[in-house]
Amino acid sequence: MDETVAEYIRRTVLKMPRDEIKTMLQKWGFLSEAQLQTLNFHQIKDNISQEVVQLCEENSADIKQAAVLDIIYNHIYQNKRMWSVYQMKKSAEELEYFDITDFKKKFKGRLRSALKNVTITFREYEDNAIWIRVAWGTPYKKPNQYKPSYVVYHSQTPYVFISASVLKSNLPLLCQALIVASNYHDIREMELRSHSLNSLKDIVFKRYSQNFQTDYSKPLQGENVEPENADLRIVQENRSEKERIHRLNREVFGDGPQPKLEFAQYRLETMFKSDPKMDVLDKKEPFRCLVKFSSPHLLESLKSLAPAGMADAPLSPLLTCIPQKARNYFKIREKKGFNPESFVSP
Amino acid sequence: GVLAHLEMLEARAHQEAVEQEEKEQREERLAFLKARVQELRLQRDELRDKLDRQEKAQLGKEGIVSDPALPSPRAVLEWKIRSLRGLLQVFQLTGFSGKLSRRGLRFSLRTSYEGSYLDSFHLELLLRPEFRIRRHSVPAFIPLEQLARKFLPSDLRSFLNVLSQHLNGFVGRRHQAEQLQEQFSEWLQGAPRGNSLCNLLTFRYSIPGKSQNSRNFPFRARLLYGDPCRSLPTEVAVSCSPDAPAPLAEAAAAHSELFRSLALPRAFRSL
Numbered sequence: 001m002d003e004t005v006a007e008y009i010r011r012t013v014l015k016m017p018r019d020e021i022k023t024m025l026q027k028w029g030f031l032s033e034a035q036l037q038t039l040n041f042h043q044i045k046d047n048i049s050q051e052v053v054q055l056c057e058e059n060s061a062d063i064k065q066a067a068v069l070d071i072i073y074n075h076i077y078q079n080k081r082m083w084s085v086y087q088m089k090k091s092a093e094e095l096e097y098f099d100i101t102d103f104k105k106k107f108k109g110r111l112r113s114a115l116k117n118v119t120i121t122f123r124e125y126e127d128n129a130i131w132i133r134v135a136w137g138t139p140y141k142k143p144n145q146y147k148p149s150y151v152v153y154h155s156q157t158p159y160v161f162i163s164a165s166v167l168k169s170n171l172p173l174l175c176q177a178l179i180v181a182s183n184y185h186d187i188r189e190m191e192l193r194s195h196s197l198n199s200l201k202d203i204v205f206k207r208y209s210q211n212f213q214t215d216y217s218k219p220l221q222g223e224n225v226e227p228e229n230a231d232l233r234i235v236q237e238n239r240s241e242k243e244r245i246h247r248l249n250r251e252v253f254g255d256g257p258q259p260k261l262e263f264a265q266y267r268l269e270t271m272f273k274s275d276p277k278m279d280v281l282d283k284k285e286p287f288r289c290l291v292k293f294s295s296p297h298l299l300e301s302l303k304s305l306a307p308a309g310m311a312d313a314p315l316s317p318l319l320t321c322i323p324q325k326a327r328n329y330f331k332i333r334e335k336k337g338f339n340p341e342s343f344v345s346p
Numbered sequence: 347g348v349l350a351h352l353e354m355l356e357a358r359a360h361q362e363a364v365e366q367e368e369k370e371q372r373e374e375r376l377a378f379l380k381a382r383v384q385e386l387r388l389q390r391d392e393l394r395d396k397l398d399r400q401e402k403a404q405l406g407k408e409g410i411v412s413d414p415a416l417p418s419p420r421a422v423l424e425w426k427i428r429s430l431r432g433l434l435q436v437f438q439l440t441g442f443s444g445k446l447s448r449r450g451l452r453f454s455l456r457t458s459y460e461g462s463y464l465d466s467f468h469l470e471l472l473l474r475p476e477f478r479i480r481r482h483s484v485p486a487f488i489p490l491e492q493l494a495r496k497f498l499p500s501d502l503r504s505f506l507n508v509l510s511q512h513l514n515g516f517v518g519r520r521h522q523a524e525q526l527q528e529q530f531s532e533w534l535q536g537a538p539r540g541n542s543l544c545n546l547l548t549f550r551y552s553i554p555g556k557s558q559n560s561r562n563f564p565f566r567a568r569l570l571y572g573d574p575c576r577s578l579p580t581e582v583a584v585s586c587s588p589d590a591p592a593p594l595a596e597a598a599a600a601h602s603e604l605f606r607s608l609a610l611p612r613a614f615r616s617l
Contacts, residue, residue, distance in 0.1 A: 097570060098541040128542045155541040156487035206483045210468070324481060 001057045008145050009056055009066050012073060013049040021048060024076070028069050031055050063145065067121040071133050074150060075125070078197045081150065081163040085192045085200055085326075086175065088158045088184035096183060098155035100124065107132070107181035114173055119143045128154050136170045149174060152197065158184065159204045161197060191329035199259035203323050209256025210324070245306045245313040252320045258299035264328045266291040266318065271334060286334070299323065433503060441514075442506060450480060455510050457517040459577065460609070464517045469509075477502055487542045488512050489574075511575035518577030518609075519544035525611040533614065535563040545571040547579075553617055564590040565598060569605060582606045 016024055022041055025031055035055050041048060056065075074081065108120050117137025124130050132151040137143035147165040151174065160178055164171055175187045194200050202208040236242070272287035295301045299322065306313035314320075322328055430446070441456040441463075450472040457464045470481040476499035484490045490509070497505035523538055530551075538549035550563040564587045572580030584602040586595045604613045 096543075097546045098543070099546060100539065100541070124539075126537070128540070154487075156543045157485075159486060205486050210481060210483060 001060055002062070004142075004145075005061060005063050005066050006053050006057065008063070009061065009069065010049045010053050011146075012066070012069055013052050014045055016073060018045055018048070020076075021045075021052075024069070024072055025052070027072050028065075030059065030061065030065050030069070035059075063119055064121065067119055067133055067135070067145070067148075068123065070145075070148070071121055071123045071131050071150075074133075075123070075131060079195050081197075082193060082195055083152075083161050083163050083197050083200055085190045085204060086160045086162055086178075086187050087190050088160065088179055088182065089186040089188075090158065090184045096156055098182075100130065100155070103130070103155070103181045107177050110177040110180045111173065114176075115139070115170075117141065117143050119145065119148075130155065134170075134174065136165070136167055151178065153178070153182070154201075154205075155182075157205070160187070161200060191327040193328065194259075194261045196260040196262075199261060202259045203326050208259050208323055209254040211251060211254035242307075248313045249303060249306055252314060253299075253303045258297070258303060259323055260300075261298045261322065261328055262296065263292055263294040264298060264319070264322060264330070265293075266330045266332055268332050269334070270332060293319075298328075441510065453506065455506075455513055457510075457514045459514070459518040459521050464521060465513075467513055471502075477505075484509075484513070485516075485542075488516060508575070515571075515573070515575040515577050516544060519547075519571055522577065522610040523547060526614065529611055530614050543574070545574065547571075562587070562590075564594055565601065567601070567605065577609065579606060 013021060018041065022036065022039075025036055025039075031052075035058075039048065039051055039055070104122055111118050111120060111134070115137070116139065119133075119135040121133040122130060123133075130153045132153070133148050134151070135143035135145045135148040144167075147167055149165045149167075149170065150163045152161040153159075162171075162174070164174075179185060179187050190204075192200060192203065199208075268289040268291065269286045271285075302315065302319050305311040306315060318330065318332075427446075430444075430451070433444075441458060442453060443456070444451060444453045450470055453469040453471070455467045455469070457467070468481075468483045469479060472478045472480050478499065479490070479494055482490065488509075489512070493505060493509055493512070497508065523540055523544060527534065527537060532554060533551045535550040535552075538547050540547045547567075547569045549567055551565050551567065552563045553565075566585050566587070568583045569579040570581040571578070582602045582605045584598045584605065586598045601613075601617065604616065607613075608616070
């Protein structure tokens with residue numbers, strides 16, 4: 001077995017938390033149950049990984065199998081990576097029968113024809129997600145297995161989720177291979193990024209709970225705006241205001257959990273509006289400013305702003321349109337004329 | 347004795363006085379409300395007369411000159427609303443329900459397959475200046491934009507119809523694949539391979555007990571669903587592994603016919 005492969009497997013096992021190593025190796029399926037039984041998972045990880053490498057040596061593992069193990073690790077710990085969403089465009093409108101073998105062949109063919117030194121690995125999951133791992137090399141160097149790119153694609157959808165490696169120069173090639181393999185003709189990056197891959201999928205596949213009810217004047221049965229106070233001496237002075245806020249919040253955010261985003265960024269290119277007497281800026285230039293909202297769970301925190309009394313309800317549509325517009329990077333330009341909907345650039 | 351009796355009488359008298367007062371108050375209020383109702387009715391009749399007179403005056407003025415075929419914009423809007431309501435009532439039976447909200451029209455499409463209700467999908471349409479999709483919860487592999495381009499804004503009815511067929515077809519195919527895996531997992535080798543739209547399904551299977559070596563999964567099936575609105579395949583290819591005995595090979599052709607005409611779980615039950 002190649003030394004680089006051995007080292008790669010060792011390092012991959014070291015990344016795994018100790019109590020997960022066994023399940024991941026089982027999912028991998030490269031080592032037999034009997035071999036797994038011989039491993040002692042209670043020793044320090046260094047020793048575990050050495051033993052795993054020895055077993056792989058017995059089975060003559062090559063880079064292809066090692067790459068599969070890497071995909072398994074990254075599939076379970078997908079939230080450690082930053083994912084961007086890309087949208088593909090199609091000119092033809094006829095029905096597609098997506099065939100995975102066809103897709104794989106075209107993808108590999110396109111990549112390999114441009115770059116000979118690549119390692120390409122596929123893995124399909126139950127929810128029709130196709131995971132692709134690509135390790136990049138150069139015409140003169142073997143692929144760097146420690147900086148691969150990951151692509152997640154659901155067949156027959158125009159969306160691709162890419163976690164690019166640091167080597168961004170290979171991105172155009174990757175995008176090209178994707179559109180060729182999936183029969184689209186164009187691809188562009190959407191302004192949507194997050195660590196939570198599932199939340200990104202929820203947003204573009206419209207799986208999050210949008211509210212489509214029209215009547216919020218009556219609360220749901222069994223639901224109270226606030227818990228019943230045991231002490232009747234406490235009277236809520238602004239009960240109706242609280243109910244109004246609650247109702248507006250439900251209309252905007254719906255009832256279910258929100259997709260998990262970590263930030264929203266607004267790049268302002270608007271003019272600075274000051275008191276004309278003060279004359280702060282005599283040049284009529286846009287005041288460049290970047291506003292960034294960060295949170296472990298941005299949309300849930302926005303949802304709780306109004307009920308907590310920290311913001312007025314309804315919230316600004318710039319904040320609430322994030323899941324519907326499927327973006328968390330915005331450019332705001334000057335309002336030109338009376339056109340309230342269009343001042344956010346697409 | 348006597349004092350207690352007196353007290354009781356006093357209390358009773360007091361009670362009756364209170365009740366009498368309440369009754370008088372109620373009657374007073376009732377009389378007042380009746381008078382108010384009369385007043386409002388008079389007002390309403392007056393306004394009605396006024397309206398009639400105005401309309402007659404208008405007609406009288408332009409009765410001969412105006413073009414009777416040109417309805418007022420208000421009448422057009424009323425007609426639009428009436429026809430939409432009619433549309434909504436008709437479609438309620440096919441799993442549609444709609445609500446007119448201040449922002450537009452909201453539709454819910456409830457899909458069903460073989461008598462059981464499955465997923466619901468939602469659409470919100472803007473009405474002005476013309477029908478346009480504002481929001482939806484339709485999955486990305488259903489060609490929603492394509493259908494909208496083809497049918498909207500002029501033909502809302504066909505748009506909803508065709509969309510419903512696409513959704514019902516998809517949900518039906520997906521349901522069949524899930525049921526097949528649930529009910530016949532020992533007959534299949536692994537899981538059937540498909541795609542998001544469930545319009546291509548491949549799997550290897552065997553019939554336990556009937557074939558000699560059922561470990562082998564001799565049959566290979568490939569189902570192509572050419573019509574996205576239907577839940578039955580348009581092309582079926584069932585082949586048998588070359589080393590299988592002859593009767594199995596013949597059975598393959600029969601299976602092919604079966605898959606083409608019956609839903610998958612039912613087809614398997616009759617194998």
